[in-house]
Amino acid sequence: MPVKRKASSTVKGAEKTKKDSAASTPGPATPRSIGSSDEYESSDVTESDDEAAKRVKTALDIKEYKSKKVSTAPKARDSASHHFGEHDFSYLSLKPDHDNRPLWIDPQKGRIILESFSPLATHAQDFLTTVAEPASRPQFLHEYKLTPHSLYAAVSVGLDPKDIINVLDRLSKIPVPENIRNFITSCTQSYGKVKLVLKNTKHYLESSDPEMLQRLLKDEVIGPLRVQGTEDITTTSAPKMGALVIPGTKNAAGVQQAGAEQRKPQEGENVNQEDIFATLNEEDDDDDDADAVHAFEIVDEGVEHIQKRCLELGLPVLEEYDFRNDDANANLDIDLQPTAQIRHYQEKSLSKMFGNGRAKSGLIVLPCGAGKTLVGITAACTIKKGVIILCTSSMSVVQWRQEFLKWSNINPSDIAVFTSDNKEKFTGNTGIIVTTYNMVAQKGKRSYDSQKMMDFLQGREWGLMILDEVHVAPAHMFRRVVSVIKTHSKLGLTATLLREDDKISDLNFLIGPKLYEANWMELAEQGHIARVQCAEVWCPMTTEFYAEYLRQTSKKQALLWIMNPRKFQACQFLIDYHEKRGDKIIVFSDNVYALQVYAQKLKKVFIYGETSNSERLRILENFQHNENINTLFLSKIGDTSLDLPEATCLIQISSHFGSRRQEAQRLGRILRAKRRNDEGFNAFFYSLVSKDTQEMVYSSKRQAFLVDQGYAFKVITHLSGIENLPELSFTTPSERRELLQNVMIHNASEDTSKDYEDVDDLFHRVDGGRKKKKKGARRTAGTLSELAGGQDMAYVEQNKSRNKELKKKKESNPFFKKVQREQQKRKAARDSD
Numbered sequence: 001m002p003v004k005r006k007a008s009s010t011v012k013g014a015e016k017t018k019k020d021s022a023a024s025t026p027g028p029a030t031p032r033s034i035g036s037s038d039e040y041e042s043s044d045v046t047e048s049d050d051e052a053a054k055r056v057k058t059a060l061d062i063k064e065y066k067s068k069k070v071s072t073a074p075k076a077r078d079s080a081s082h083h084f085g086e087h088d089f090s091y092l093s094l095k096p097d098h099d100n101r102p103l104w105i106d107p108q109k110g111r112i113i114l115e116s117f118s119p120l121a122t123h124a125q126d127f128l129t130t131v132a133e134p135a136s137r138p139q140f141l142h143e144y145k146l147t148p149h150s151l152y153a154a155v156s157v158g159l160d161p162k163d164i165i166n167v168l169d170r171l172s173k174i175p176v177p178e179n180i181r182n183f184i185t186s187c188t189q190s191y192g193k194v195k196l197v198l199k200n201t202k203h204y205l206e207s208s209d210p211e212m213l214q215r216l217l218k219d220e221v222i223g224p225l226r227v228q229g230t231e232d233i234t235t236t237s238a239p240k241m242g243a244l245v246i247p248g249t250k251n252a253a254g255v256q257q258a259g260a261e262q263r264k265p266q267e268g269e270n271v272n273q274e275d276i277f278a279t280l281n282e283e284d285d286d287d288d289d290a291d292a293v294h295a296f297e298i299v300d301e302g303v304e305h306i307q308k309r310c311l312e313l314g315l316p317v318l319e320e321y322d323f324r325n326d327d328a329n330a331n332l333d334i335d336l337q338p339t340a341q342i343r344h345y346q347e348k349s350l351s352k353m354f355g356n357g358r359a360k361s362g363l364i365v366l367p368c369g370a371g372k373t374l375v376g377i378t379a380a381c382t383i384k385k386g387v388i389i390l391c392t393s394s395m396s397v398v399q400w401r402q403e404f405l406k407w408s409n410i411n412p413s414d415i416a417v418f419t420s421d422n423k424e425k426f427t428g429n430t431g432i433i434v435t436t437y438n439m440v441a442q443k444g445k446r447s448y449d450s451q452k453m454m455d456f457l458q459g460r461e462w463g464l465m466i467l468d469e470v471h472v473a474p475a476h477m478f479r480r481v482v483s484v485i486k487t488h489s490k491l492g493l494t495a496t497l498l499r500e501d502d503k504i505s506d507l508n509f510l511i512g513p514k515l516y517e518a519n520w521m522e523l524a525e526q527g528h529i530a531r532v533q534c535a536e537v538w539c540p541m542t543t544e545f546y547a548e549y550l551r552q553t554s555k556k557q558a559l560l561w562i563m564n565p566r567k568f569q570a571c572q573f574l575i576d577y578h579e580k581r582g583d584k585i586i587v588f589s590d591n592v593y594a595l596q597v598y599a600q601k602l603k604k605v606f607i608y609g610e611t612s613n614s615e616r617l618r619i620l621e622n623f624q625h626n627e628n629i630n631t632l633f634l635s636k637i638g639d640t641s642l643d644l645p646e647a648t649c650l651i652q653i654s655s656h657f658g659s660r661r662q663e664a665q666r667l668g669r670i671l672r673a674k675r676r677n678d679e680g681f682n683a684f685f686y687s688l689v690s691k692d693t694q695e696m697v698y699s700s701k702r703q704a705f706l707v708d709q710g711y712a713f714k715v716i717t718h719l720s721g722i723e724n725l726p727e728l729s730f731t732t733p734s735e736r737r738e739l740l741q742n743v744m745i746h747n748a749s750e751d752t753s754k755d756y757e758d759v760d761d762l763f764h765r766v767d768g769g770r771k772k773k774k775k776g777a778r779r780t781a782g783t784l785s786e787l788a789g790g791q792d793m794a795y796v797e798q799n800k801s802r803n804k805e806l807k808k809k810k811e812s813n814p815f816f817k818k819v820q821r822e823q824q825k826r827k828a829a830r831d832s833d
């Protein structure tokens with residue numbers, strides 16, 4: 001069968017492309033990810049001379065650009081130049097009115113620096129987030145990078161290279177360097193030229209350039225995948241832009257294309273600023289009368305092969321869904337509630353998705369708590385076809401369903417969930433299914449019900465697939481999910497487009513380009529998320545702990561820096577200080593042993609993987625409503641999916657090495673703070689770090705992402721007043737020695753294997769809720785007498801767990817009786833749905 005044979009001949013090339021793109025770093029040095037000369041050389045496909053010449057030219061342009069990186073900088077011009085080395089740009093000639101222009105462009109690396117205090121900054125920022133990758137956005141200067149992927153995304157929302165260069169030129173203090181112009185043109189000339197469109201359940205390759213399609217038809221891989229017996233190329237008129245109104249907004253999508261929105265000049269703005277965007281507006285107007293588009297039909301099974309082949313040819317295919325003309329799939333009766341009003345940044349992100357009246361696949365990046373769920377719901381209400389939503393946990397599945405019921409008028413019977421406990425289908429012709437990545441991606445034998453449900457999911461076409469927390473699931477899982485479910489459009493949602501394994505660029509290939517990324521600081525200023533004060537508290541190691549730290553292998557050192565008595569004291573002091581201020585505090589510890597020791601000694605409640613579901617709920621309810629329970633210790637199961645708007649302060653005592661994503665996710669737990677709009681309100685985020693240990697290195701790595709979002713971490717070297725705290729723990733040498741002994745015993749025991757959990761979130765236990773069998777015997781390496789100061793072992797403090805106390809109290813507390821009654825009522829109402 002031709003499809004199979006061609007597929008095998010192309011896989012090699014495609015994987016190489018993928019690998020290249022994954023390995024690439026932003027900047028002009030990465031154009032290989034989209035089709036470099038190396039790829040062409042390795043390609044085993046024959047091509048016409050024309051094609052070869054064109055592609056080689058593109059590759060040359062990019063190479064030329066790369067080589068110019070060095071040659072553009074002339075020799076140093078003044079006595080200070082040598083300080084800046086290659087970064088001395090004093091030779092660039094400034095435009096006479098450069099003061100009014102907010103951008104600096106680095107001619108070597110494609111970096112763009114924005115003066116965020118310029119009156120034009122807002123517009124410039126809109127434009128830059130569309131064409132470039134935000135790299136760092138602190139208070140005054142923002143840094144962006146022009147990359148092949150960012151330019152790909154720009155084309156996907158309707159900009160062409162001419163637009164991009166013109167606007168850059170108007171905003172830049174220097175004329176746009178020639179090699180940057182070439183780079184933009186080289187990278188974008190073939191993007192967006194070919195689109196993959198599903199119309200009436202048929203796949204088409206579409207282009208406004210008929211010659212391009214003719215060339216593709218001659219390609220040995222793509223040609224045979226055209227549906228036989230259909231017209232070679234059909235011609236229709238292009239869709240009109242801006243005709244679609246997104247629910248919950250007054251604006252037609254497409255009107256607010258990047259940087260193209262018109263507005264009144266603000267006080268203090270230069271009148272010239274008006275025409276800075278004139279070019280884009282003119283271009284957009286032109287687009288309204290766009291020419292005809294040409295298309296040919298391709299076989300369904302050929303879609304992935306064609307996408308791969310086009311990538312190899314340097315023609316990334318944009319995926320678009322003409323949902324308004326899809327008569328083959330039943331319409332879903334869904335709209336936003338009349339009271340729902342989406343926020344400006346949510347609207348902006350959606351206008352990027354629906355820019356030309358069709359649904360484009362891609363990624364939307366919004367900070368934690370900024371309302372990604374509502375963005376997904378609004379997208380579903382715009383498309384009004386069957387929707388499948390993939391979440392990371394079964395609790396998120398429940399939350400998504402509830403949010404749909406809250407924000408839209410969907411009939412409860414039209415939205416079903418598919419989890420290990422629930423295998424429902426919707427009753428009508430079409431509807432919404434909410435499920436998890438695991439449920440869909442799972443390989444191997446399934447239960448009868450689960451297989452039936454999978455057949456149902458695979459046997460129909462979906463209008464939209466929403467991929468929640470898109471950065472979390474491994475790439476192979478996405479690939480599987482995306483390949484087994486037939487969907488017309490894909491929307492990936494995330495707060496942190498970050499992976500420590502650098503696999504993030506796979507998402508560009510598997511889902512689509514980044515359509516929008518919000519600015520955290522801007523959202524905080526506007527009160528959509530809380531303003532947060534971040535601090536790193538340096539805790540000196542005590543002499544005994546440091547001596548032991550230096551003796552241990554790196555594997556065993558971690559527990560020593562976590563259990564450092566000075567860190568414990570800092571934690572105790574901060575809890576006391578913030579509880580008195582009326583804050584609700586979450587203390588995070590990845591290490592479960594430390595979590596329990598800290599919580600028990602401080603008589604606070606805690607939740608970790610082994611805590612039963614009923615106990616978790618009881619503790620969370622207390623934390624929310626009980627004024628005596630103001631501090632909650634959480635293991636990493638609380639990193640994501642935790643919606644506790646009461647929490648206003650976060651203390652981190654142990655974390656996952658240098659994970660930037662975890663740091664950002666944890667910060668996200670307090671960004672939704674209920675009190676965020678109170679005057680002068682600030683949430684607090686403390687990271688406690690043991691001084692002069694490896695933890696300091698990890699800590700600065702962890703902060704990198706948040707620093708790039710504009711958060712400033714203050715370093716606190718001394719907590720003033722800590723010595724006067726009544727009942728401060730570990731003030732005597734014997735107490736500290738005893739703690740050290742316990743830590744050493746634990747470090748030497750087998751129990752350390754359980755210190756770090758394999759649990760994904762607060763409401764999802766990997767063991768399915770079953771208690772693990774306790775091991776019969778516990779072996780320790782060495783005897784007690786071998787440990788210095790063994791005499792202190794006589795005293796072992798047995799703190800009564802606060803969790804148990806709560807359990808007892810709960811039965812008699814009228815508040816919790818009420819909560820319980822309400823829960824029962826809600827459950828009964830849900831069941832009757």
Ligand SMILES: Nc1ncnc2c1ncn2[C@@H]1O[C@H](COP(=O)(O)OP(=O)(O)OP(=O)(O)O)[C@@H](O)[C@H]1O
Nearest residue numbers: 341342343366367368369370371372373374495668
């Ligand atoms: N337009 C809006 N109007 C009013 N409330 C909103 C709006 N958008 C979002 N919210 C509210 O903001 C809160 C956070 O939303 P949501 O849970 O979707 O955030 P998120 O971005 O998914 O966060 P996380 O990444 O932490 O899961 C919710 O309580 C939601 O109801």
